[in-house]
Amino acid sequence: MAARNGTASGLAATRPASVASSSGAASDSNSRPLASDGPIASTSKSATAVPAPNVGDKLAVLLTTLSAQDDESILSIAVEEARESRDDHRLGTSVNPSGVGIGSRDGKRQTGRVYGGSQGGDIHVWDLATLSLRSRLTGHDGAVLALQLIPERDWLVSASGDGTVRVWHTPTLSLVYLIHPPHDNIGDILSLAWVPYNLLDKADSDRRPNGAAARVRKPAGRLYAGCQDTSIQWIDLPPPFQLSAEDVAPVSHGGRMSPVSGSPHSPPIFKTPNRFFDSLTEADRARTRIGLSASSSGRHSLNTSNAATPLASSPVGSAPKTSPPIAHAQEAGPIRTQFEPNSVELQFQAECIAPFAHNGYVYCLSLAKCNEQTVLVSGSGDETVNIWRPGVDxxxxxxxxxSEYDAVLAFAARDNTLFAGHQGGVIKVWDLDSLTCVRILRPHKHDILALSVIASSLFSSSANGSVQRWDLRTFRLAGEWKAHDNIVLASDVRTLRRSRTQGWLLTGGNDATVKIWDVRDEDVTSPLSPLDRGFQGELFHTLAKFVSYRTIADTEHREECRQGALYLKRVFREMGAETHLLPGAAERNPIVLATFKANAPPRPDTPRRRKRVLYYGHYDVVSATASERWTHDPWKMSGQNGWLYGRGVTDNKGPILAVAAAASDLRRRQELEVDLVMTIEGEEETGSAGFQEAIRSHRDIIGDIDVVLVSNSYWIGEDWPCLTFGLRGVIHATLKVQSSRENLHSGIWGGATSEPLTDLVRVIASLTAPDGSVQIPGFLADVRKLTSQEKLLYETIVQRCQGADTLKKLTSGSIISDPVQSLITRWRQPALSVHKVEVVGPAQKSLIPSAASAAVSVRIVPDQSLEAMIDKLTKHLEAAFATLRTENKLTIDITQTADWWLGDLESPYAQAMAKSISAQWHLDPLFIREGGSVPSLPFLEQEFGAVAVHFPIGTSSDNAHLPNERIRVLNLEHGQTIVSKWLTRIAEI
Incomplete structure (x- = not known):
């Protein structure tokens, strides 16, 4: 089989020009139907590859990697742009997806998709909005070798090594047609091309489909298929027959076939028994009719019920209220997996075939222009390119x-120019008007397996895993990069909206992935071009650059923190904000202050003074090294399956840019009705040293504040959006027991001296009882009483999470089996933790250390007092130490504190946020509290006398502070939109 696969270097295992085809095509290369009219280009016009530059942002940037769920090679790719659902009248009549005149079109979709055909026979469907796997289309029994989108019909056409073609309705991901070959010797279907009916040559044509039962209707176009047996076959779709519902009932394979002789329009097939079906038992026939695989499946599957298989891990559409339909998929309803009653089986007619179109396999088909006429071009293993006139008849x-070169494996066309990729690493550039070769490009000696064009760039994908970028203005090699580990088997392009010079290149390889590369034809001077401002566009590059700064708040990284702050200030300014860099504490990181001023026309019924919002975030991050089990470089942001990975992407650099982008977009449209002041500090991870003083000393710049916005926490799972209304406070303390002597040898002094580590362990042990309860007197005093309304919020969380993995995560690791009580304990009860114990000097087994220390924290809740809890902790530790017979000294150092915070869910600002979340996610948010602390939040609320709203963007699996920190692209995009809606809503308050 000459199909592309992941186990050989493309198609080099066979030399199609010299191998007889399965249908007995002649191998004589001189027996071609017609010689070329134009001269053959000489090798003097060839362009050899110059040394490739290093891959940089100007060449290609990897946005994300999409993984095939079946771990099979990706052989074909098709990119579908986001579109509004079309009106039925554009299809000429009210039709169902198959276009046969019954029912109505169902399913509406506005997001774009990526389709990837795999070696295993599945078609993976990825959502461009979420960059995650949406579904898989199953049914082919062989590799999916070609994909063809027909946007005007909402069709996806797939060709396979099983010899069949399937047509899918993309809004519903349901099967429309299953098209069989005219005979069993067709072999693999290697390539596809679609010619709209209005582009078919209609000269001297008056033929019409025959048949008294048929009511003729003009087809939308003609589908051409290049085959392994050297033929090209075609069929018109939809078939020009308007049939009754009985005519398209589920197929019975024992029926009769009613062909239309000499017509490219195949009626629905009611097949006579053939060799395949004769071998089936009655039980197998019954299984086939209901959509199950026969026990002994033949080469050509007739399992028409295999439509779309939704992913168990990605719920779609409507679902029970206890199972959230989160935006892994944004369909209006669940994908149907039962028998598709409106799908129709068709067959290529024997009269609609060019039997020896080439003297080798027909690897590629494409439409092109030749002297202002639409032509079909075909490439083959016989080393030739044939130009065809696609006529009605x-x-x-x-x-x-x-050509004197090897097999033609790939095409790309632009107007009257055809690019032909050959086996052996040659690209020939043909002028189809003059039928001459104008250039020969030789990047290397590896097979050219895919070609794509964006603007003035040609991208060639090769069997060595590399992609070359050619400048079509000079035909020089602009650069080369390693795209996949082994073989690049397919490519397609997506041009960004409102831009002809920017786009995506998508490549598929035998490493079972599709990679999306951001490629651009010219420099983009602004980090936030208005052409595409999302986290799949310019914000991706801005965040990637932001992540690359190792903004760790310590002495070693002080300068890098300053550079990161300067970069953020520059980004804010280019977004349209007024910016300042405020000094922090001595020898500490600066604070970035940015103000997006309202510029929308004032509403007649609103107060003259604009509301002013203060957003708080931090650009400092915790440390990260590759040795910490990171699968990606923590300082080089990368995307995979809809997630962005890198230190700081979720805590807190990604949310910062999402909020800024929301205000910037509103301001760009002159719709920003409130002032947004952003204060971004660089010491949050180490206690916010100097932040409060800096804010107080710059109140004149910040101004009066109406509401504080924070986005520095996470959902309780991955499925339900949340709104945080409470945080615990924290007291961090360091206990140290010190001896007056130096380190001692235990063999000499053991038992005869007071040991600091032993004393420390006894003091720590006094903090808790054997059952885990805290022994500090008054530890549970002053805890605010749980109201029935608040308890109902926790019960609602558990109820909504029933049946989902989220509920399991809520109780995982907890010693409390009741999920409601577990939440109450984690979120609104005080707690004590011991974090680490250290000794002075080397940790040797025979050494008695002269000092030992421990880190302890206490979490407090409303209405406990920081000062009172510090006093209780200190007194308990001192009393416990006093009971010891020891000469050592105990010191207690309170290193960091943060007060608790409790928001008001009834405030109009919180209500506006809840409505904005619901409007974007189409789900009411869960109201949650968190056990962690944000030191600056209660301070800002008290300092400015303003209520605070805490809007989490990330999910519980974001791994903040851990290896492989990540955030979902969809959450960033929706987070930006939600903030935009909220800023607009609160202007009315």
Missing amino acids: ALSLLSTLE
Whole structure:
């Protein structure tokens, strides 16, 4: 089999020009129907590859990697742009997806998709909005070798090594047509091309489909298929027959076939028994009719019920209220997996085939322009390119372009220029008007397996895993990079909206991945071009650059923190904000202050003074090294399956940019009705040293504040959006027991001296009882009483999470089996933790250390007092130490404190946020509290006398502070939109 696969270097295992085809095509390379009319280009016009530059942002940036769920090679790719659902009248009549005149079109979709055909026979469907796997289309019994989108019909056409073609309705991901070959010797279907009906040559044509039962209707176009047996076959779709519902009932394989002789329009098939079905038992026939695989499946599957298989891990559409339909998929309803009653089986007619279109496999088909006429071009293992006139009546050969190079494996066309990729690493550039070769490009000696064009760039993908970028203005090699580990088998492009010079290149390889590369044809001077401002566009590059700064708040990284702050200040300014860099504490990191001023026309019924919002965030991060089990470089942001990975992407650099982008977009449209002041500090992870003093000393710049916004926490799972209304406070303390003597040898002094580590362990042990309860007197005093309304919020969380993995995560690791009580304990009860114990000097087994220390923290809750809890902790530790017979000294150092915070869910600002979340996610948020602390939040609320709203963007699996920190692209995009909606809503308050 000459199909592309992941186990050989493309198609080099066979030399199609010299191998007889399965249908007995002649191997004589001189027996072509027609010689080329134009001269053959000489090798003097060839362009060899110059040394490739290093891959940089100007060449290609990897946005994300999409993984095939079946771990099979990706052989074909098709990119579908986001579109509004079309009106039925554009299809000429009210039709169902198959276009046969019954029912109505169902399913509406506005997001774009990526389709990837795999070696295993599945078609993976990734959502461009979420960059995550949406579904898988199953049914083919062989590799999916070609994909063709027909946007005007909402069709996806797939060709396979099983010899069949399937047509899918993309809004519903349901099967429309299953098209069989005219005979069993067709082999693999290697390539596809679609010609709209209005582009078919209609000269001297008055043929119409025959048959008294048929009511003729003009088809939308003609589908051409290049085959392994050297033929090209075609069929018109939809078939020009308007049939009754009985005519398209589920197929019975024992029926009769009613062909239309000499027509490219195949009626629905009611097949006579053939060799395949004769071998089936009655039980197998019954299984086939209901959509199950027969026990002994043949080469050509007739399992028409295999439509879309939704992912168990990605719920779609409507679901029970206890199972959230989160935006892994944004469909209006669940994908149907039962038998598709409106799908139709068709067959290529024997009269609609060019039997020896080439003397080798027909690897590629494409539409092109030749002297202002639409032509079909075909490439083959016989080393030639054939140019065909696609007519209503026939496929007529116009010319053959000869070549001394190996098999033609890939095409890309732009107007009257055809790029042909050959086995052996040659790209020939043909002028189809003059039928001459104008350039020969030789990047290397590896097979060229895919070609794609964006603006003035040609991208060639090769069997060695590399992609080359050619400048079509000079035909020089602009650069080369390693795209996949082994073989690049397929590519497609997506041009960004409102831009002809920027786009995505998508490549598929035998490493079972599709990679999305951001490629651009010219420099973009602004980090936030208005052409595409999302986290799949310019914000991706801005965040990637932001992540690359190792903004760790310690002495070693002080300068890098300053550079990161300067970069953020520059980004804010280019977004339209007024910016300042405020000094922090001595020898500490600066604070970035940015103000997006309202510029929308004032509403007649609103107060003259604009509301002013203060956003708090931090650009400092915790440390990260590759040795910490990171699968990605923590300082080089990368995308995979809809997630962005890198230190700080979720804590807190990603949310910072999402909020800024929301205000910037509103301001750009002159719709920003409130002032947004952003204060971004660089010491949050180490206690916010100097932050309060800096804020107080710059109140004149910040101004009066109406509401504080924070986005520095996470959902309780991955499925339900949340709104945080409470945080615990924290007291961090260091206990140290010190001896007056130096380190001692235990063999000499053991038992005869007071040991600091032993004393420390006894003091720590006094903090808790054997059952885990805290022994500090008054530890549970002053805890605010749980109201029935608050308890109902926790019960609602548990109820919504029933049946989902989220509920399991809520109780995982907890010693409390009741999930409601577990939440209450984690969120609104005080707690004590011991974090680490250290000794002075080397930790040797025979050494008695002269000092030992421990880190302890206490979490407090409303209405406990920081000062009172510090006093209780200190007195208990001192009393416990006093009971010891020891000469050592105990010191207690309170290193960091943060007060608790409790928001008001009834405030109009919180209500506006809840409504904005619901409007974007189409789900009411869960109201949650958190056990952690944000030191600056209660301070800002008290300092400015303003209520605070805490809006989490990330999910519980974001791994903040841990290896492989990440955030979902969809959450960033929706987070930006939610903040935009909220800023607009609160202007009315």
